[in-house]
Amino acid sequence: MELCKPKLWIKHIVLELYPIKSKKNFNHFLAQSKNDKYLSYSKFAAQLPKLKKEYNWLKEVDSISLQQSLKDLDKAFKRFFKGLGGFPKFKSKKNNKQSYRTQYFKRSNGTESIEIKDNKIKLPKLGWVKFRKSREITGKIQNVTIRKSKVGKYYISICVQEEIKELPQNNKAIGIDLGLKNFLITSNGEIVSNSRTLSKYKNKIARLNKRLAKKEEGSNNWYKVKNKLARVHEKIANIRKDFLHKLSTKLICENQTIIVESLKVKNMLKNSRLAKSISDASWSKFVDYLSYKAEWYGRELIKIDTFFPSSQLCSKCGYQNKKVKDLSVCEWECPKCHSIHDRDINASKNILQQGLQLQLTSR
Ligand SMILES: [Zn+2]
Structure with a gap:
């Protein structure tokens, strides 16, 4: 040995x-x-x-x-x-x-x-x-x-x-689709929703912003409200970090191979409608955590090219359905093999398959 x-x-x-x-x-x-x-x-x-x-x-x-x-x-x-x-x-x-x-x-x-x-x-x-x-x-x-x-x-x-001791190896592999509606969807069909922190604090932030607008800028009361607002934002950031740490540790512990799409977050952030939910979701931080934890514990993190059409391919027969490009399509039937797909679960299955193929060819 x-x-x-x-x-x-x-x-x-x-x-x-x-x-x-x-x-x-x-x-x-x-x-x-x-x-x-x-x-x-x-x-x-x-x-x-x-x-x-x-x-x-x-x-x-x-x-x-x-x-x-x-x-x-x-x-x-x-x-x-x-x-x-x-x-x-x-x-x-x-x-x-x-x-x-x-x-x-x-x-x-x-x-x-x-x-x-x-x-x-x-x-x-x-x-x-x-x-x-x-x-x-x-x-x-x-x-x-x-x-x-x-x-x-x-x-x-x-x-x-x-x-840090490497974890005992296993033969589990998982594909992860980072979503907008949900934080992520795995190839096992597991859905992890966005940490609810922001929605929970949304009203509070809106209330404080309203109050801030009524105060005279630079006055003592204005600073008081501004400080309160910063406290709420700091709290959210801390809770979110904790969420990302726990989730990344869990995925790394359970799986030998973890496959994600490499993100072009910056490009996506240009689309302002998507921007808020993406920055809220903090994907890039999450992928960073996965990447160094994989190294620590002897796991493999594989990143798939962003241009891989993970949503459009049928994970059963491989048929490419361009109609799924439309983000509003949540469920679709493959015109060729007639499998019915949940958009995100299907995407994560494709990510898994593509990643495993890459792994094979690189060995
Ligand atoms: Zn098919």
Whole structure:
């Protein structure tokens, strides 16, 4: 028997954190760059000890994260001077993306810069911070990124290296048709409807939008409503991500071969009528999840060309029925073999067959 080499994978675990202090260092150094044109990372870093004496708040900030943000700034400048990017922007407090990254390391006395115990994480300078434990944290910590969201919630993304054991192989294969009416339909005839989160919150969003329109733009009350609205959107995004994770894990666990249509989401988004339901459904994120989980667990994900007429072919006899092109056709009878097809289930069966054929020819 062949010996399997252990494979190491990088995972990002995102958790919600309870309030912590925000970071100001990035701004400071960027402001300096604007004055002095360009200071390299080493010059910045050399200034740190002196600046720490000058500015008290720098002492509150952990030194690794300071160096990290300087490196990020340095990178942004290098891109700018190579003509690859614009002049680095200030990380303002109003900016939605407030974040900083810090590394894991072991000190000479054996203590670690980052530790996790139950629902608490120890971070340099900040000490122990509580987080909402929504999933297990396994693997070796590499670094963490702390981010403040639009609505002022804090999230921590823990980057861990983990040895993930491949799942025992099976001989099941499944074709998946990503739909509009439903989120997906499998070749086994299983229908997974869109996570109902948006429809559930639709009324709430409409109500808040109405209220927002009545407020004077920029007033305190306007900001209050706007903040509420952002909270609802954030909640929806979190629930949706959870839905996509659970579904992708289930499909990967149950099947050895998973076949999907490769998506040209951007092209489809041009059609505005379809756009909303597609972006709601977050297909591309879902296919991403499938793709890396397949690698982790030793499964095969096969993507079928978008131009493959999965809806039009009869999955029984192979006859191509161009009339099915019309999106309103939900059920049809094959003119040749007279099988009756559900549009989406038939499509997923074709995706499965096409994928298995590709698999055969590539071996
Ligand atoms: Zn037929």
